[in-house]
Structure formats: structure tokens, C-alpha cells
Amino acid sequence: MPKPTKTFLRALTGETLPVPPIWLMRQAGRYLPEYRATRAEAGSFLDLCYNPKLACEVTLQPLRRYDFDAAILFSDILVIPQALGQHLAFKQGEGPQLDPIRDASGLGRLKVNGIHDILGPIYETVSKLSVSIPSHTSLIGFAGSPWTVATYMVEGKGSKDFANIRRFAYGDPTGFDQLIAILVEATTQYLLKQVEAGAECIQLFETWGGVLSENGFRRWVIEPTKKIVANLKVVHPDLPVIGFPRGAGLHLIDFKQQTGVDAVGIDSGVPLKWVAENLQPLGPVQGNLDPMYLITGGDEMITETCRILDTLAKGPFIFNLGHGITPETSPENVGKLVEFIRNYR
Numbered sequence: 521m522p523k524p525t526k527t528f529l530r531a532l533t534g535e536t537l538p539v540p541p542i543w544l545m546r547q548a549g550r551y552l553p554e555y556r557a558t559r560a561e562a563g564s565f566l567d568l569c570y571n572p573k574l575a576c577e578v579t580l581q582p583l584r585r586y587d588f589d590a591a592i593l594f595s596d597i598l599v600i601p602q603a604l605g606q607h608l609a610f611k612q613g614e615g616p617q618l619d620p621i622r623d624a625s626g627l628g629r630l631k632v633n634g635i636h637d638i639l640g641p642i643y644e645t646v647s648k649l650s651v652s653i654p655s656h657t658s659l660i661g662f663a664g665s666p667w668t669v670a671t672y673m674v675e676g677k678g679s680k681d682f683a684n685i686r687r688f689a690y691g692d693p694t695g696f697d698q699l700i701a702i703l704v705e706a707t708t709q710y711l712l713k714q715v716e717a718g719a720e721c722i723q724l725f726e727t728w729g730g731v732l733s734e735n736g737f738r739r740w741v742i743e744p745t746k747k748i749v750a751n752l753k754v755v756h757p758d759l760p761v762i763g764f765p766r767g768a769g770l771h772l773i774d775f776k777q778q779t780g781v782d783a784v785g786i787d788s789g790v791p792l793k794w795v796a797e798n799l800q801p802l803g804p805v806q807g808n809l810d811p812m813y814l815i816t817g818g819d820e821m822i823t824e825t826c827r828i829l830d831t832l833a834k835g836p837f838i839f840n841l842g843h844g845i846t847p848e849t850s851p852e853n854v855g856k857l858v859e860f861i862r863n864y865r
């Protein structure tokens with residue numbers, strides 16, 4: 521396989537670049553007026569996810585404003601439970617709502633065969649994107665990691681304490697393993713189709729891994745991630761995979777070493793010096809500006825960005841946020857951030 525030429529993909533092979541590549545989680549979204557207009561045209565958020573023409577359009581919108589090195593497919597992690605047969609709705613201002621599966625007796629409702637019938641339009645979005653993004657921009661496909669997707673499937677909505685899923689997992693670990701196994705299989709199939717359609721890199725979002733006990737983290741974060749990465753690499757040995765285990769703290773080293781991911785995304789709470797000394801020597805890292813700095817802007821945003829660059833840009837690094845952009849973000853501050861990073865050094 522020839523060496524990649526796009527900066528984002530080069531950083532993922534472990535190269536240290538003079539100016540690190542940059543993209544931002546949730547770079548397409550409600551902070552952009554053009555996104556809000558396209559979403560209104562689509563109808564609902566889910567209608568937008570399943571409309572290849574409009575999903576392609578919103579993926580490209582931030583690239584027209586900012587010189588990002590990567591674009592991420594516009595979709596959502598919750599299309600997997602929907603494709604498996606669980607009812608999903610996004611109510612305005614309330615977030616996702618699903619018919620909860622509280623124990624193993626509910627697993628019969630889920631059907632892995634047939635997911636592609638529902639997910640087909642998303643693969644079409646990836647194909648369209650692969651021929652329409654700028655030639656220096658890389659295309660990222662993604663999925664939620666099994667534990668994080670399972671939190672929404674079991675809780676039925678976003679949660680503060682994750683009591684229902686922890687009760688299910690800790691009380692009936694073998695039954696819960698079955699749910700994770702279904703998600704490993706569906707996620708593998710879903711991501712392989714994204715790669716076939718043109719995704720050049722995959723990011724796995726593990727937003728809620730940090731709520732698990734030590735053994736739970738190994739069993740339901742590290743193990744399933746390792747299986748998905750192995751399944752993808754059997755077919756595509758050179759496919760770069762980024763794992764983003766938000767809140768993983770001291771598990772980050774085991775996560776990197778045991779799952780086989782190429783790069784690790786770090787949240788805003790991870791101490792940078794520790795990353796430079798312990799995690800980055802194991803491979804590229806991505807992160808970790810607190811998205812709130814894009815709301816405050818000003819010198820504070822630049823000072824914090826400098827601290828990140830000074831500590832991590834000496835090694836293989838991709839600049840990003842520590843979590844997704846929020847709707848209150850000022851588009852102007854995003855422009856200032858990208859400009860500052862482009863002129864770093």
C-alpha cells in the first residue's frame with residue numbers, strides 16, 4: 521500500500537507534521553445557520569440523516585467556511601439501534617427517545633439481518649462524499665462503540681446516572697454480553713460498508729465508557745472495541761481507526777495497547793504532560809480543546825490552544841476538541857481557531 525499523501529492520514533500513520541491536521545467533532549451542526557436551513561428543508565434530524573443529498577450537503581458546509589483536513593460523515597450513532605428494529609425518535613429539544621430494552625428478554629426484538637436495508641442511504645451519502653470532498657480532505661466514517669450505543673438502547677434516552685444499564689450489565693453479565701455481541705456484529709457490518717463506499721478512516725465514539733467499573737470497562741469497552749478493530753482490519757489491514765474513549769482516564773494506556781486502534785482521542789480533562797509522556801509514545805493522539813473555549817473565544821481560547829500545541833504537536837497529533845461543538849458556538853471563533861493553528865510556528 522503506498523504511503524498516504526493527505527495530512528490527516530499521514531498523522532494517523534505516526535508522522536509528526538510541522539502543522540498538525542485539524543478537524544472538529546460535530547463540525548457540521550446547529551451552530552451553523554446553513555445547517556439549520558438544510559435541516560428545516562429535510563424535515564426532521566433523522567430525515568436529514570437518511571437523505572443522501574442533504575446529508576452530503578451538511579457534511580460539506582463546514583469545509584466551505586474552514587480549511588479542515590477531514591470531514592466526518594453526517595449521521596448519528598443511534599441509526600444502529602433503529603436498523604436493528606428498535607423504535608427511535610428525536611423530539612425537538614429533548615434528545616433521542618427509544619423503547620428501552622431493560623433485560624435480556626428484550627433482545628429478541630433485535631434483528632441483525634436486514635440492517636443494510638435501513639442503512640443503505642447512509643452508504644450512499646458516503647459514496648457521494650467520496651467524490652465531492654476537496655482532494656486534500658480525508659473522509660471519516662464512524663459509529664458509536666457498543667457500550668455507548670447500548671446506554672441509549674437500555675436507558676431509552678440520555679441518562680445522568682446510567683442506573684438501568686449498569687443494573688442490567690452487572691446483574692446479568694452473560695445476558696448483557698449478548699446485547700454487546702449483537703452490536704459488535706452490526707457495527708462491524710455497518711463500518712465495512714462505509715469503507716467500501718469510500719470512508720478512509722473510522723472513528724469509534726465511546727462517549728460513556730467512563731461510567732463503568734474497572735472490570736466492566738475491560739469487558740464492555742476494551743473487548744468489543746478490540747473485536748470490531750480486528751474484524752475491520754482482517755478485510756482492510758491499512759484502514760486507520762481512531763478510538764475516542766471519553767472519560768477513560770487511567771484506562772487510556774490499556775485501551776490503546778489492547779484494542780488495536782491506531783490513534784486515541786482524548787477528552788479535555790486528560791493532563792497533557794501525561795499524554796505526551798505516556799500515551800503519545802504509543803501512537804498518534806487527537807484532541808482536546810474544551811468546546812466551551814469556542815464560545816468564550818478571545819485570548820483565553822488562543823492561550824489554551826497554544827498549551828495543547830506546545831505539548832502535543834512535537835509528536836504525531838491531530839488537533840480536535842475534547843467533545844463535540846455545542847450549538848451556542850460562534851462560527852467566527854471556529855474561524856479564528858483554524859487560522860491560528862494553520863499559522864502555528
Ligand SMILES: Cc1c2[nH]c(c1CCC(=O)O)Cc1[nH]c(c(CCC(=O)O)c1C)Cc1[nH]c(c(CCC(=O)O)c1C)Cc1[nH]c(c(C)c1CCC(=O)O)C2
Pocket residue numbers: 544545546547548549550559565592593594595596597598615616662664678725727844
Ligand atoms: C452520544 C452521541 C450521539 N451522537 C453522536 C454521539 C457520540 C459523540 C458525542 O458524545 O457527542 C455522534 C454524532 N452525532 C452527529 C454526528 C455527525 C457528524 C459530526 O460530528 O459533525 C456524530 C459523529 C450529528 C448529530 N446528532 C445530533 C445532532 C443534533 C440534532 C439536531 O440537528 O437537532 C447532530 C448534529 C443529535 C443527538 N445525537 C445523540 C444525542 C444524545 C443527540 C441529542 C443531543 C443534541 O441535540 O445535541 C447521540
